[in-house]
Amino acid sequence: MGKVTGFLEYGRHKTPWRPSEVRSLDFKEFVLPLERSEREEQGARCMDCGVPFCQSSYGCPISNLIPEWNDLVFRGREEEAWHRLRKTNNFPEFTGRVCPAPCEGACVLGIGSDPVTIKDNECWIVDNAREKGWIKPMPPKFRTGKKVAVVGSGPAGLSAADQLNCAGHSVVVFERADRPGGLLMYGIPNMKLDKDLVLGRVQVMKDEGVVFKTSIEVGVDVSAESLMKEFDAVLIATGSTKPRDLSVPGRSLSGVHFAMDYLKGSTENLLSGSSARPAIDARGKKVVVIGGGDTGNDCLGTAIRQGCSGVVNFELLPKPPASRTPEMPWPTFPRTLKIDYGHAEAEYAFGKDPREYCISTKEFVDDGNGNVKGIKTVRVEWKKNEAGQFVMQEVPGSEEYFEADLVFLALGFVGPEEKLLESLGVARDNRGNAAAAYGAFSTATDKVFAAGDARRGQSLVVWAINEGRAAARSIDLFLMGETSLP
Template identity: 60%
Template sequence: MGKPTGFKEFDRKKVPWRLPVVRINDYDEIYTEHKIDHLREQGARCMDCGVPFCQSATGCPIDNLIPEWNDLVYNNRWKEAIERLHKTNNFPEFTGRTCPAPCEGSCVLGITNPPVTIKNIENAIVDRAWAEGWIVPTPPESRTGKKVAIVGSGPAGLAAADQLNQAGHEVTVFERANRIGGLLQYGIPNMKLSKEVLQRRLDKMSAEGVTFKTGVNVGKDVQSEQLQKDFDAVLLACGATQPRDLPIEGRDAKGIHFAMEFLTANTMQSVHGDSLNGSFISAEGKDVIVIGGGDTGTDCIATSIRHGCRSVVNFELLPKPPEGRADDNPWPEWPRVFRIDYGHEEATAKFGSDPRNYQLLSKEFIKDDDGKLVGIRSVQVEWTKNDDGGWKMTEVEGSEKEWPAQLILLAMGFLGPEQYLPKSLGLKTDARSNFEAVHGEYTTNIEGVFAAGDCRRGQSLVVWAINEGRGAARAIDLYLMGETALPAPGQTMGTALSAV
């Protein structure tokens, strides 16, 4: 694939982000314009590696045909590249912007050299396809007469809706928020995924026949039993929206918020211009502490800087990752290494240092006499392995420290889906409170009701949500029609026919 000697001739060069000192002044996307010659050169680095681990189980969850479209880009055949990309991925503009790229972590070239810039190439293919007018509405040629309700409009629900609509079913997507998109709309800031980019895909789906209904909270505004009566099948794709809390002393202080409260309010007011009637959470002029070191924590850092915070600090409980793979983290596993994301880069440019502080355990929120947050008390911890090989955390004596803070954002992940919907349905849940349904089948204990995405598997990636949405659509089509031509992950349309 690509140029046979390309991996020896060309170094890895990512498409650069906009300069931090410039981009912190707006909510526009952080990316710069794609340069064709640069991308062709990077596509040339894709080796004819025999077994492309990038699209294997350790690489891409939706089995993108990565070597094929790398080769097509190298040979300047962009329209064919988007056709190959769309065979496995309904929304490459979402994954090309938000996915951490496990495909790059398992790239064969990555054994000895920096991997191919797969994510950049994917994003460039779909952006060019939109610009050239190659992506247009394609309504199904006929309808089956079957109706499907999808609860939740995040990436899993949207992927399922797109697939089922193309199969000819009448699809209605219910969303409790005021806009469609779920995590894509309110969980991921505009800097990483422009809401205009999201909306153009939603507009295409609407033109193809998908019905979107916002402001409808299934289980509260509409009873689940009514959906079962009105539709031939129901898919629950409502995400894992129950945030992990930090119930330490002083938790009732005014000024502590979950990350999604903060990010959602920011997108609604700063991007969409909604009036929040005083519920906007501002970091302006405040010392901000973000607890949690994942992507959401980074988004909170970047958003706080755009608000004009006085300072921002990021608490991470675990040790600082190594610069390169550790001995217990071999290829093709996801490389657990030190990375600098966009928010860290921006904080360094603004305040002169990386905001992350490692091996910190939060002990107490500090509040004043009026109950307002004024700081947090932490302690340093050490991690050691016990006799069984498990990790043990020990507090370091004398390492207590107080940090000033008027705003603390909890970005420690999610525990699972909210429980009012499964309770209203009599739906079985697993030990982690997720909706009980086997991967690949997606059937719950209730006839005609399916579950997919984070509400079934737990908090995960956008690309895994697309995997689940596509798989659930296939299972629903098979349930409704007795056979299906919808592909499972790893298949393309020409190889997908299955029957009961």
């Protein structure tokens, strides 16, 4: 696939970002497109490697036909590349922007060189298709007479709804927020995923016959009983929305917030078009983000755009290595040091990388009026115990104090909210998720299915799409006795 000698002739060239000093002034997407000829060169780097690990279990969860569409990009066959991409991915405009690209970690070229820019190539294919008008509504040619309710409009719910609609079922998606998209709408900032892309894809689905009911919470505004009576199948795709908390003294002080509350409020304020400041506003404040990962990075970028006076990012784990180690051999995902957009912007604005590694929060300090004014911390180190497991130990005498006017907890999520599961009579597994086996996605409650983070726990957008597609196949089989869905 690709040009036979392309990987020898061309180097890896990532899609560039707008300069930190420019992009940090707005909430517009920060990527800059490559010229067409440059993109074709990047497609040409894809090797004829024999066994493409990029689309194996180590790489792409939805088994994108990566070498095929890389080859088509290289050859300038753009529309064919788009059709090849959409065979396996309902929403490449989302994954092409927010996926951490395990496919690139499993790229064969990456064994001895820089891997192919798979994620960027994917994003270019779908963006080009949108510009050329190739993304059009394709309503099903027949209807089965079956009705399916999808609870939650994140990536799992959207992909399941899209697949089920293609199979001819009448699909209604329930979303408790005022706009559809779930995590895609309110959990990921606009500079990383423009909300017009989410709403644009939702509009295509509406034109194809999918019904979206927003500002409706199942179990509150609509009873579970009425849902079970009206629909032939119900899919729980609400995501993992219970944030992990931090139980230390001072947690209840004003100014300590969950990261998702902060990001959601910022996006709501942006979409409202209001000139008023958001309810949680970092302007002129010293910000501490507790927890690394994508959510922590998004908090950094958002706080900088709001005009914070300083930002620090706490990470409990050690600083990752710059390159692979024996603990992360190819083709496993390389958990190496990343300089994401928020880190780069913080370094530009305040002169250094904002991350503090191996640090544990001990207490939030009160200013005397119920507001947070600082954080007491201690450094930690990780050592193996007799069983060979890494355990954390505090370092004596390493106590530090950090000033903080705002603190955001970006510590991940611990499962779906119990209320909906209880109302539908759905059991939970030992991690608190909806109990439904992978491959079947059916719960012990008749005609109720579960998929995405609500079933597997906090994971990637691309895994949610995988789960939504697979659950749709199971639901179609349940309803019709057979299925042609992939």
